[in-house]
Amino acid sequence: xxxxxxxxxxxxxxxxxxxxxxxxxxxxxxxxxxxxxxxxxxxxxxxxxxxxxxxxxxxxxxxxxxxxxxxxxxxxxxxxxxxxxxxxxxxxxxxxxxxxxxxxxxxxxxxxxxxxxxxxxxxxxxxxxxxx
Numbered sequence: 001x002x003x004x005x006x007x008x009x010x011x012x013x014x015x016x017x018x019x020x021x022x023x024x025x026x027x028x029x030x031x032x033x034x035x036x037x038x039x040x041x042x043x044x045x046x047x048x049x050x051x052x053x054x055x056x057x058x059x060x061x062x063x064x065x066x067x068x069x070x071x072x073x074x075x076x077x078x079x080x081x082x083x084x085x086x087x088x089x090x091x092x093x094x095x096x097x098x099x100x101x102x103x104x105x106x107x108x109x110x111x112x113x114x115x116x117x118x119x120x121x122x123x124x125x126x127x128x129x130x131x132x
Contacts, residue, residue: 006058011129014055015122018048022118026111035107036095042114043092046071046085049118049125056129064089074124078117088113 025041028034050067053074054060061067068089072082088110094100102110 004058004060007055008129011052011056012126014048014052015125015129018045018052019122021045021048022114026114030104030107030111032104035102035104038107039088039095039102039110040092042110043085043088045114045118046088046121049121052125053128071121071125074121074128076117076120076124078120080113080116082117084113085117 021041022045025038025045028038030038047064047067050070051061053070054067065086068086071085074082076082091100091102091106091110095102
């Protein structure tokens with residue numbers, strides 16, 4: 001972890017990039033050869049939101065667990081526990097480093113999580129970034 005000057009402009013830029021990536025990812029057709037990409041991109045968009053929150057606080061951190069923990073700290077209530085985003089991190093890890101091929105059911109679950117959690121987290125991330 002490295003302490004830096006808080007950078008609201010960079011944080012907002014990261015949030016916007018996460019939104020663009022998520023929008024594109026959710027437009028992809030669910031096929032056998034797109035499953036891993038969809039999961040990776042959904043997870044990465046969530047991770048970027050956590051990174052944006054840290055950047056807005058002036059904290060530079062490469063640890064995905066810390067970035068996801070920033071989202072969980074927002075304490076927004078969803079129909080599913082927000083900690084489920086950490087399951088996406090583990091799934092992505094298995095895809096990237098173990099050669100795991102996600103099942104369509106897992107990808108459908110990731111898409112569901114993105115559809116119910118992403119925008120509220122974007123909105124709250126923007127609010128917190130604008131306050132700082």
